Amino acid sequence: MSRLFEHFGAEGKGYAQPSPMLPATELDLPSNMVRKQLPRWPRLSEPEMVRHYTWLSKRNFGIDTGFYPLGSCTMKHNPRVNEVVAQLPGIADIHPHQPEHQLQGLLSIYYEMQDMLAICAGMDAVTLQPVAGAQGEFTAVRCFQEYFRHRGEHHRTKVIVPDSAHGTNPASAAMAGFEIIEIPSQEDGRIDLSALRAVVGDDTAAMMITNPNTLGLFEQDIAEASSIVHEVGGLMYYDGANFNAILGRTSPGLMGFDAVHYNLHKTFSQPHGGGGPGSGPIGVKEHLAPFLPSPIVARRAPTDDEKKQCVDDHWYTWHTPEHTIGKVQQWHGNAGAVLRCWAYYRRYGKELRTMSEHAVLNANYLRHAIHREAKAAGVDHLFVDGADTIVAKHEFTLSLGPAKESLGISAMDVAKGLLDMGYMAPTVYFPLVVPECMMIEPTETESKETLDTFARDFCKVLQLDAETLHNAPTTTPVRRVDEVYAARNLCLRHPFDDD
Amino acid sequence: MVDQLPNLGREEEMLKEMGVASIDALFADVPESVRMVGDLPLPDAQSEEELLADAKRLLGANLALGDQPSFLGAGLYRNFVPSCVFQLVTRGEFLTSYTPYQPEVSQGMLQAMWEFQSLISELIAMPITNLSLYDGSTAAAEALTCAVRVHTRKAEQKDTVYISELTPPDRVSVIHNYCQGAGIKVETLRHDENGCINLDDVERARGSCAVYVEQPNPLGIIDGGYPSLKEIIGDKTALIVGVQPVSLGLLEAPGNYGADIVIGEGQPLGSPITGGGPVYGIFGCTQPYLRLMPGRIVGRSIDVDGKEAYCLTLSTREQHIRRHRATSNICTNETLIALMGAMHMSLLGPEGLEQLAVRNMAACTQLKRQLAGVEGVTLPYDGQSHFNEFVVELPASTSACLAYLEANGVVGGFDVSNWYAEKTNQMLVTVTDQTSQRDLDRLVDCLRAWAQEVSA
Numbered sequence: 001m002s003r004l005f006e007h008f009g010a011e012g013k014g015y016a017q018p019s020p021m022l023p024a025t026e027l028d029l030p031s032n033m034v035r036k037q038l039p040r041w042p043r044l045s046e047p048e049m050v051r052h053y054t055w056l057s058k059r060n061f062g063i064d065t066g067f068y069p070l071g072s073c074t075m076k077h078n079p080r081v082n083e084v085v086a087q088l089p090g091i092a093d094i095h096p097h098q099p100e101h102q103l104q105g106l107l108s109i110y111y112e113m114q115d116m117l118a119i120c121a122g123m124d125a126v127t128l129q130p131v132a133g134a135q136g137e138f139t140a141v142r143c144f145q146e147y148f149r150h151r152g153e154h155h156r157t158k159v160i161v162p163d164s165a166h167g168t169n170p171a172s173a174a175m176a177g178f179e180i181i182e183i184p185s186q187e188d189g190r191i192d193l194s195a196l197r198a199v200v201g202d203d204t205a206a207m208m209i210t211n212p213n214t215l216g217l218f219e220q221d222i223a224e225a226s227s228i229v230h231e232v233g234g235l236m237y238y239d240g241a242n243f244n245a246i247l248g249r250t251s252p253g254l255m256g257f258d259a260v261h262y263n264l265h266k267t268f269s270q271p272h273g274g275g276g277p278g279s280g281p282i283g284v285k286e287h288l289a290p291f292l293p294s295p296i297v298a299r300r301a302p303t304d305d306e307k308k309q310c311v312d313d314h315w316y317t318w319h320t321p322e323h324t325i326g327k328v329q330q331w332h333g334n335a336g337a338v339l340r341c342w343a344y345y346r347r348y349g350k351e352l353r354t355m356s357e358h359a360v361l362n363a364n365y366l367r368h369a370i371h372r373e374a375k376a377a378g379v380d381h382l383f384v385d386g387a388d389t390i391v392a393k394h395e396f397t398l399s400l401g402p403a404k405e406s407l408g409i410s411a412m413d414v415a416k417g418l419l420d421m422g423y424m425a426p427t428v429y430f431p432l433v434v435p436e437c438m439m440i441e442p443t444e445t446e447s448k449e450t451l452d453t454f455a456r457d458f459c460k461v462l463q464l465d466a467e468t469l470h471n472a473p474t475t476t477p478v479r480r481v482d483e484v485y486a487a488r489n490l491c492l493r494h495p496f497d498d499d
Numbered sequence: 500m501v502d503q504l505p506n507l508g509r510e511e512e513m514l515k516e517m518g519v520a521s522i523d524a525l526f527a528d529v530p531e532s533v534r535m536v537g538d539l540p541l542p543d544a545q546s547e548e549e550l551l552a553d554a555k556r557l558l559g560a561n562l563a564l565g566d567q568p569s570f571l572g573a574g575l576y577r578n579f580v581p582s583c584v585f586q587l588v589t590r591g592e593f594l595t596s597y598t599p600y601q602p603e604v605s606q607g608m609l610q611a612m613w614e615f616q617s618l619i620s621e622l623i624a625m626p627i628t629n630l631s632l633y634d635g636s637t638a639a640a641e642a643l644t645c646a647v648r649v650h651t652r653k654a655e656q657k658d659t660v661y662i663s664e665l666t667p668p669d670r671v672s673v674i675h676n677y678c679q680g681a682g683i684k685v686e687t688l689r690h691d692e693n694g695c696i697n698l699d700d701v702e703r704a705r706g707s708c709a710v711y712v713e714q715p716n717p718l719g720i721i722d723g724g725y726p727s728l729k730e731i732i733g734d735k736t737a738l739i740v741g742v743q744p745v746s747l748g749l750l751e752a753p754g755n756y757g758a759d760i761v762i763g764e765g766q767p768l769g770s771p772i773t774g775g776g777p778v779y780g781i782f783g784c785t786q787p788y789l790r791l792m793p794g795r796i797v798g799r800s801i802d803v804d805g806k807e808a809y810c811l812t813l814s815t816r817e818q819h820i821r822r823h824r825a826t827s828n829i830c831t832n833e834t835l836i837a838l839m840g841a842m843h844m845s846l847l848g849p850e851g852l853e854q855l856a857v858r859n860m861a862a863c864t865q866l867k868r869q870l871a872g873v874e875g876v877t878l879p880y881d882g883q884s885h886f887n888e889f890v891v892e893l894p895a896s897t898s899a900c901l902a903y904l905e906a907n908g909v910v911g912g913f914d915v916s917n918w919y920a921e922k923t924n925q926m927l928v929t930v931t932d933q934t935s936q937r938d939l940d941r942l943v944d945c946l947r948a949w950a951q952e953v954s955a
Binding site for chain 1: 755861
């Protein structure tokens with residue numbers, strides 16, 4: 001083990017800095033504000049620090065380490081040039097309060113991103129302010145709320161979500177003050193139009209839904225669902241978590257949605273960073289545009305003075321919509337993440353559609369390969385498709401229900417067995433409508449060979465006996481972690497002897 | 500030509516093996532009525548070289564603060580991030596990993612985040628810390644809604660919180676957006692002429708759910724009145740203090756003067772300003788807030804062999820389990836930036852932090868001294884101690900001053916009229932550990948020359 005708090009360098013040694021302009025004795029602090037004891041931090045020299053974090057990194061699995069088929073998370077390759085771009089001084093060393101004429105490069109990139117995102121989703125206006133998908137959801141439902149208040153429709157207090165929705169949908173709508181109506185999905189996991197018809201009414205503010213849905217199925221009745229909600233005066237919200245499946249093939253705008261969030265850290269390859277940062281811009285149709293939060297970039301013809309500082313034929317300015325809901329983050333959103341995603345999109349340009357086609361190709365191929373290998377290995381009786389469909393979109397589900405029933409092998413056991421084979425495990429137990437669910441999303445950046453090998457290894461895991469799998473993993477830095485122990489014996493920071 | 504797809508050119512082979520006729524057939528389930536026809540109206544794909552050239556040209560058109568003496572802060576502070584932080588944080592195992600849902604293969608990030616919690620807990624003197632929120636503003640907003648969840652049932656002033664009237668408007672806007680859904684009333688607390696909080700006015704907040712103040716406050720003032728706050732508002736009202744984390748190398752940790760929740764903009768520790776994001780929000784609290792707090796938490800545990808191991812804990816507060824009853828909707832957070840913070844803190848050590856704080860405050864003190872000798876420029880809060888920044892009152896409009904400074908190669912401070920419209924002649928001047936004596940001299944010379952010019 002390498003533990004940060006077990007480095008005991010001598011006091012005052014270590015990382016060197018320039019001398020202060022004045023000695024500490026000349027600084028005037030209110031006497032009751034003087035810190036009495038410095039934080040009990042460890043003392044590491046650079047060589048120790050580098051080795052500690054390198055050691056930690058080796059105990060972590062990323063896309064760079066191996067195949068990462070985590071359903072719903074779109075773990076595609078993160079091009080490295082994007083990291084180079086994000087560290088250029090023209091982004092790393094700029095301040096959001098600098099005047100527009102000092103930031104024309106950034107503003108032009110924001111404009112290009114707004115434009116591109118609007119085109120891809122069939123929306124009219126985009127804000128890059130929200131810094132995560134969930135914050136995008138929250139921002140959009142706040143815009144809905146102000147839109148209805150503006151129209152005097154204060155009675156619209158209910159938001160409808162399918163039971164298979166991501167947890168953030170109901171959480172975001174509830175945070176904005178809406179009441180949540182959950183409707184059951186049909187047996188095949190698709191939206192139940194009669195259940196929707198039964199709950200819509202005068203009090204409906206919106207429906208939040210993702211398409212393809214969390215089973216990886218395209219909701220073919222989506223236009224009908226939109227009509228049902230629109231007919232009673234409600235709005236349709238598109239959760240963009242699964243946008244990677246459809247880009248250039250269809251769009252939320254065509255499906256009848258009024259608003260959408262984009263997970264730039266999924267579709268546009270901002271690295272997930274072990275949990276963040278992300279970026280969750282939202283796009284809306286014209287009628288909702290006046291309510292968006294800034295920053296939004298507008299452009300016009302430059303004046304003669306401005307021409308000297310132009311990056312192209314336009315002059316870019318920050319714009320605050322007339323009835324804006326205000327801010328949801330203090331600055332201009334996650335500018336660094338927007339930059340990385342701009343760099344990513346530029347590598348595809350109008351061929352973004354190919355990206356989605358390959359995401360869907362790979363998912364369907366992997367689904368086919370798993371069934372093929374399972375037949376060959378004689379383990380095809382241990383799982384079934386999570387949904388009855390000819391084609392899946394960017395991800396698909398399997399139910400390990402039969403393995404559980406016949407051998408006592410759960411989806412979690414198989415997941416842990418895959419860890420031992422050197423893979424990240426797929427998402428398990430989501431969506432809840434599929435028993436012993438395993439949700440697999442290979443993304444477009446995996447080769448046919450990787451998919452074939454994974455399919456074979458998946459079947460090898462299924463050939464292991466139950467006891468071996470209950471004990472898996474055994475080759476990882478630690479074995480199964482006791483989450484109940486963690487919750488019952490809370491230890492959330494380094495314990496000191498003198499505490 | 501796109502170069503990011505391993506199976507380009509192998510589509511036929513794969514389709515054939517699957518028995519699918521074409522790529523189009525894979526999209527047959529998309530009804531014709533909603534199909535997109537034609538190409539996306541976007542430019543051609545670029546190679547890495549072409550992209551990089553465009554990125555350099557466009558970003559090169561931005562004025563990077565390091566290119567000139569600069570005095571812009573107001574919530575974000577230029578700092579020096581040690582080289583090994585970038586080297587280590589871009590290791591693919593950290594950079595390209597997801598939220599650690601499979602702890603067996605995520606021990607690196609989990610342990611690093613547990614250590615981050617430990618470092619921040621020590622820094623702010625709070626027993627509990629989460630592993631980051633989006634930024635300082637959402638941390639403030641989430642702290643207020645958390646305090647309401649904990650206190651409102653027994654509060655005399657139900658669903659009511661008080662925030663300092665100095666809180667910057669953009670931050671207040673975030674607070675309003677987060678608070679309105681829960682029907683929370685946001686009242687403000689007055690300040691005295693000297694820029695410190697009016698302790699008599701704080702009496703009004705007794706019986707409410709929370710009081711929110713910042714130290715140093717948005718005018719850069721170190722307010723010596725804060726140690727009295729907890730006694731005034733009592734145990735049933737949460738004291739929430741927002742901090743600039745580097746200042747805590749010199750200033751008392753809020754946990755040691757009665758704070759119940761401490762939040763902050765983490766950026767000065769570990770992260771460049773990056774146009775305002777990604778940065779990271781610090782959130783720490785005491786025991787009574789634990790089960791109703793937002794965000795992810797890492798706990799130390801054991802594996803089946805009894806070996807030390809780490810995992811996410813207390814997840815039942817979160818959206819993926821509790822759905823609409825979750826304490827927050829947050830899912831993706833700012834883990835990687837928090838990791839940069841942890842790395843920076845590890846390298847600094849306690850005395851390194853202290854020295855960093857001294858450097859920041861020394862530069863600020865030095866500039867105050869130098870400006871005291873400039874005719875026409877006054878310091879309205881001169882009697883107070885300042886960290887990082889202070890307000891100067893100018894002989895003419897701040898916008899005119901900023902234009903003059905820019906013409907002379909200096910990025911001036913923040914125009915206070917952006918916060919308070921009537922303060923047209925005030926500029927918030929910020930210095931950090933990255934400000935040199937030469938930068939200070941340049942600013943002082945420019946201000947002197949400009950003040951003479953406008954008074955002539």
